[in-house]
Amino acid sequence: xxxxxxxxxxxxxxxxxxxxxxxxxxxxxxxxxxxxxxxxxxxxxxxxxxxxxxxxxxxxxxxxxxxxxxxxxxxxxxxxxxxxxxxxxxxxxxxxxxxxxxxxxxxxxxxxxxxxxxxxxxxxxxxxxxxxxxxxxxxxxxxxxxxxxxxxxxxxx
DNA sequence: GCCAACGTTGGC
DNA sequence: GCCAACGTTGGC
Numbered sequence: 001x002x003x004x005x006x007x008x009x010x011x012x013x014x015x016x017x018x019x020x021x022x023x024x025x026x027x028x029x030x031x032x033x034x035x036x037x038x039x040x041x042x043x044x045x046x047x048x049x050x051x052x053x054x055x056x057x058x059x060x061x062x063x064x065x066x067x068x069x070x071x072x073x074x075x076x077x078x079x080x081x082x083x084x085x086x087x088x089x090x091x092x093x094x095x096x097x098x099x100x101x102x103x104x105x106x107x108x109x110x111x112x113x114x115x116x117x118x119x120x121x122x123x124x125x126x127x128x129x130x131x132x133x134x135x136x137x138x139x140x141x142x143x144x145x146x147x148x149x150x151x152x153x154x155x156x157x
Numbered sequence: 158g159c160c161a162a163c164g165t166t167g168g169c
Numbered sequence: 170g171c172c173a174a175c176g177t178t179g180g181c
């Protein structure tokens with residue numbers, strides 16, 4: 001079996017937070033409307049680890065972890081005329097956008113802030129700390145995964 | 158196929 | 170609220 005891969009996925013907690021995921025245990029990770037991010041979703045395998053990142057708040061941070069429990073399938077919201085994610089140019093025959101399913105795994109003792117990741121040795125090349133990276137799904141290396149998890153377990157600073 | 162205009166993301 | 174980054178759109 002191939003070793004699992006790791007990802008970072010962004011969400012605005014006012015829309016969907018890690019606590020929301022914990023409450024419902026699993027969710028469809030839908031609404032991704034960027035080709036590069038979609039291609040990363042398509043590369044997700046069952047069991048892959050996900051850093052659940054909260055954006056759009058005072059201190060953007062990885063709040064905890066999730067796990068991929070279902071690989072990519074056509075995102076139903078693209079066909080839903082009432083959804084904000086509706087894409088009228090996508091058809092059932094040739095769906096354009098995919099979703100995966102995520103299950104809650106763990107919440108960090110302390111969120112690992114963007115600031116902290118910026119200043120932690122070993123994370124300086126992480127996709128999320130790179131300037132101008134607005135992708136909502138991005139890859140994480142096994143080394144980065146390990147470091148972020150160790151930071152999340154400890155109390156900050 | 159180029160590129161200006163425009164829209165969105167997301168940190169600050 | 171501002172604005173940098175950057176993807177997308179559309180005229181040519």
